[in-house]
Amino acid sequence: MPIDHAVLEEETIELVRDLIRIESVNTGDPATIGDGEAIAARYVAERLAEAGIESEYVEPAPGRGNLVARIAGSDASAGALVVHAHLDVVPVDAADWSVPPFAAEVLDDGRHGEVLYGRGAVDMKGFAGTVVAVARALRRARVVPRRDLILAFFADEEAGGAWGADWLVENRPDLFEGATEAIGEVGGFSVPVPRTTGPRRAYLLATAEKGVGWGILRARGSAGHASRPTRDNAVARIARAVAALHDHEFPVVRTDASAGFLAAFGDLTGRDLTGDGADLEHELDRLGFVGDIVRAGLRDSATPTILSAGYKVNVIPGEAVAEIDTRILPGREGALEREVERLVGDGVSVEWRSMPPTAAPVDAPLVDVLRAAVAAEDPDGVVVPYLLPASTDHKNLSRLGIAGYGFAPLRVPDDFDVFGLFHAVDERVPLSALRFGARVTARIVRSA
Template sequence: MSEVAQICSDLIRFDTTNPGSGERPAAEHVAALLSEAGIEPVVFESASRRTSVVARIPGDSPEALLIHGHLDVVPARPSDWRIHPFSGEISGGCVWGRGAVDMKGTLAMTLALVRDWARRGVRPDRDVVLAFLADEEATGEYGARHAVRHHRELFDGCTDAISESGGYSVEAPGARIYPVAVGERGTAWMRLTATGVAAHGSRPPVDNAVAELCHAMSRIASHPWPVRLTPGVATLIENLSAVLGERIDLDRLEEEARRLGRIGDLFGAQIRNSANPTMLQAGYKVNVVPGTAEGHVDGRFLPGYREEFLETIDRLLGPRVTREFVNLEDAPSAPMDSPFFDRLGAALVAEDPAARPVPYVMSGGTDAKSFAGLGIRGYGFAPLMLTPDLDYFGMFHGVDERVPVEGLEFGVRVLNRLLTTRDSGDLRGAEAPAS
């Protein structure tokens, strides 16, 4: 078994469900793997068992690249899965379990690579800072936010960063598309509150908080958010048209996204803001009208459209429902026309001549939001070659999450090319690591 597959399997067996009992055992395992390779880890906790690990590998240039990933995972109910989600079982050429894609597979690629460097005496072209973080699947308050607030010095010299949700393959006729994320939508998680008059359930309604909140939630859920084509998404669509050899109709983008299937998924959720009601809490007895009702909404807004989003939400809520933020983070972006973006694409093409790298904007969010506050430009780049039958987006937070062993080995080779050669033109000549 390759080292990267074994590390991935071992990491999955640590149940780091968030919320849950914390990331400490997995973090200690990561720190031990780094220490075995002669890399000195810094281990810290933001709260009991909410543990993160950061390490720096010296390179040929003090300018540093940050590779960050999260140790926590979302919940998984074993009865829904074909193979137990915390078994880490390797079956059918894949490593199975919660976190295989999101994102213990990526952590395994990074760990396998730096351990191989240590055995071979390889030095990266610049300092590489590795961050294995807690709490990304919530707000990051116990992970990335804590790290940048209390351990900022660990990220000195970092100008660019790579992490999840980019660099994976999507099959296209005669080519493989590899979206490289150059931005993500902002996050606005909101708690809504309606206040009314408590009363007996048999009386005519006077001021029903539950009804008022439901009306507001319904207005939000049914609102037709307008299409807003940001530069990153516009460039993506232009590139996809070139790869496919056909025009994608900008006036019918929602229909075009459905028509193109998994290729359309690359822009279908990124052409507008969104707000989804997700939770409701009200009342304590069927015959009592409660005085208050609460709900939660997961809001996401495109880069540059935060104010438009909030103004729309306030209009839809009306005067009798208030909002407060559970989490509010701006939409970060990184340049597409940069030498580093070119290097990311060149590393993919060097390992897969059929690769067509394209810029991409994530529909969700990552810890890149926290590191953007330090001026670090974040790219979604967790290189992974998938088999055509695997639905990458469907496995995020879904059931039967799994990652191909060969895909992980591919990712190790791509990362090695990226991190050991300074010039994009030399990426093809990088010595391949043992994965």
């Protein structure tokens, strides 16, 4: 029985709006988080149960709800595919929004047609609602996917997943038994290809993610009265270290993911993206916001974010501290840390904690499935790999040997920057994009 796409599309919109109205805000502080994630997870469980799909609800801490369901496939020898989304959202300041952030209002903005506004519209209740709608559509149409589907709805992604994917991987790996690949955030959004012939849109597929590390820099010096300056002032030492990091430019490194993007966009646009220096920067500038996305995935980074020293203006402190955020390219594990320690110099110690980068094959059969699904719904679209400079729950799943791909498909107008709406004021998504995403996701999960 064929899937009724009209029902699928409208149900997707309904489910996404319902999820946005559940205020599952993750402040990072257990005292203020509440039970929104639990309410959202139970809502998903109810909608799946209506279609006869059983699920398991897991609450590692009060209010931190996770949900996992498995749909059996026809090929028992094929590895299971995890399709995942997180149910928490970042906080909002409602005063900054032009609409109530949890009302899930649909407005015609005069440029992109009907647009759904609300926290989580793209990050990532839009995809969560899509996955639920697709699962219900498969069951109604009695479609059996080729491989087992593990539908996972996580809590706490916005704070690292300690009560979500991280906890489940550590404590309930059985829920992901047999899984070999996963799709989730961040990718699948269309971006314009500046060319008059050939493909007009590229759908960016995240095949890799930068690792994330946090360093605490400590400088020691002689404490004393500020009227008697010392040569080994801890504040000056930490300031020099921070300035050295800020001024340093890490080299361009072409990972498989970034090389795949540069090669594909070079072919699509007829531009030379083979350089490493000013020529490449110029060509990326010409790609607009797409160039900014890719630029962030070409180099390691070390960004000072917090400084602390002293307790009284006329006292020279004995210690000064700086905290830095680092983003590490696949294959550069350890190298970035050594470079940072060299740059800050003697007299400054560094304490590290980090999550390693991830990388999945850019030529896997699943990638061919994604390409075919997009081509069926958008003949002018092409799937292009890229490297995500941020972190998602793929990092947690990768510890189970699951290769992660960022692909939550949305076809949007050329001037609509989905990437720029993550955590942004007036987060929103065109309804036409959600309808497209539902059709493409249905094609992916039934044949992957």
